[in-house]
Amino acid sequence: MDTGTHIVMGFAIGGLASLDPVVAGSHATTIGVMIATLVGSQAPDIDTVLKLKNNAIYIRNHRGITHSIPAVLLWPLLIIAVLYPFIPEANLLHLWLWTFLAVFLHVFVDIFNAYGTQALRPFSSKWVALGFINTFDPIIFIIHIIGLFLWAFGADPGYTFLGVYIVLADYYFLRYFAQRRVKKKVLGIIPDAKTIILSPTMRYSHWRVAAMTDSSFYVGRAHNYQIEIYDKYHRIPIPETPELNAARQDKNLSAFLSFSPVYRWEVQEFEDMYQVRFIDLRYRSNGHYPFVAVVHLDKNYQIITSYTGWIFSEEKLQKKLDILTN
Structure with missing residues (x-):
């Protein structure tokens, strides 16, 4: 929390x-x-x-x-x-x-x-x-605040917060069953999904959806138990290439891979360097995937700079990499 x-x-x-x-x-x-x-x-x-x-x-x-x-x-x-x-x-x-x-x-x-x-x-x-x-979770926070206000205005704190936690226990059960229902809806659309990762948002009925089959990644959203798939990517195993092998030695990319279970990767070659980028698919927001790991390598596959974290625009990412390089 x-x-x-x-x-x-x-x-x-x-x-x-x-x-x-x-x-x-x-x-x-x-x-x-x-x-x-x-x-x-x-x-x-x-x-x-x-x-x-x-x-x-x-x-x-x-x-x-x-x-x-x-x-x-x-x-x-x-x-x-x-x-x-x-x-x-x-x-x-x-x-x-x-x-x-x-x-x-x-x-x-x-x-x-x-x-x-x-x-x-x-x-x-x-x-x-x-x-x-x-x-x-706004509901959990607000229920606690209500309890604190009741205490401040003279309510018995013990029984007040006993009631708060009974209500919250029921709320957790509701959220659990809501998650199960969303997963069933996703399976109805993607019946061969091997892994389904749902990320709750601050809005009760909204969930981020990331699903994985043997051959593809699917990214979408659930709203009031209605599933919308936004993006589909082919699952491509990370190949044994010099630039990817070198990039995987980087501490930032290594940390990203230790944390992210659903991602895609891409390699771009420029005149004087390679850019290796890994993109977590769980947190799509406004058409953008903000959690990334990026490694820049020179033509001899030596790491120039790297970054992992939350970046909400390409411009900010490039500025961050320029700062780290300098």
Whole structure:
């Protein structure tokens, strides 16, 4: 989920903790839980700072080790180790339990996005991405805000947020069944689809569609369970050519390939260089595919420059590559 949603979830879990008699009966524990759940709801996303390094490192590592099983166990201990000396009167066990819940829910809700997490590490490095909740879901955010307003105006926080999470559990089930229905509709149009990837948008009834058969890629959109296919591409295996073999050694392209399951590629030869471009097919927006990896090679197949990330126009991409070259 996005940062804003994780923040309101941190407040919500702190409010929910008032149902715990140990928390409700201790001012120190209440204060500690409120601080710890707010920090715990954000802690796994500390890897966002990797974006300051470069996109390749960020793509490879975001929602990786910081969202893993060991991290879910360690984050509460680290948070409490810093916090507890300032509130030694707090009940340590209950402080840990609610902090753990905040961290766990952060990782848990992230698996429902199309991006997903490596939540099964160290047992598996597979990305777990169920893909039926958008990274920012307005309904989830608004329901939390309503709960916070009710709390601010005197409603019991424990029962308020218990109600909020019962409603949200029902909402998640609705989204799951909506995704299943869209997949059935896609199979009705593309019956030989081997893989169907649906990416939810901020609009409840809109989904991005990427499907793969043995021979083709299909890209489209679902609106109110009506499927429209925009583009079809032939699946062409990556050949063993000097320019593609060289480009695949690049850190940006390597990061892209580790993350993207559905893509097409193209090679252009210019007077003084080759351009190798890989294009993720999951995020088509306004006729444009914004998530790409591009590598420029000289005529001796040496990497000149490269880039991976979100670019929403060809002009901006070329400017980015020119900056990196210089």
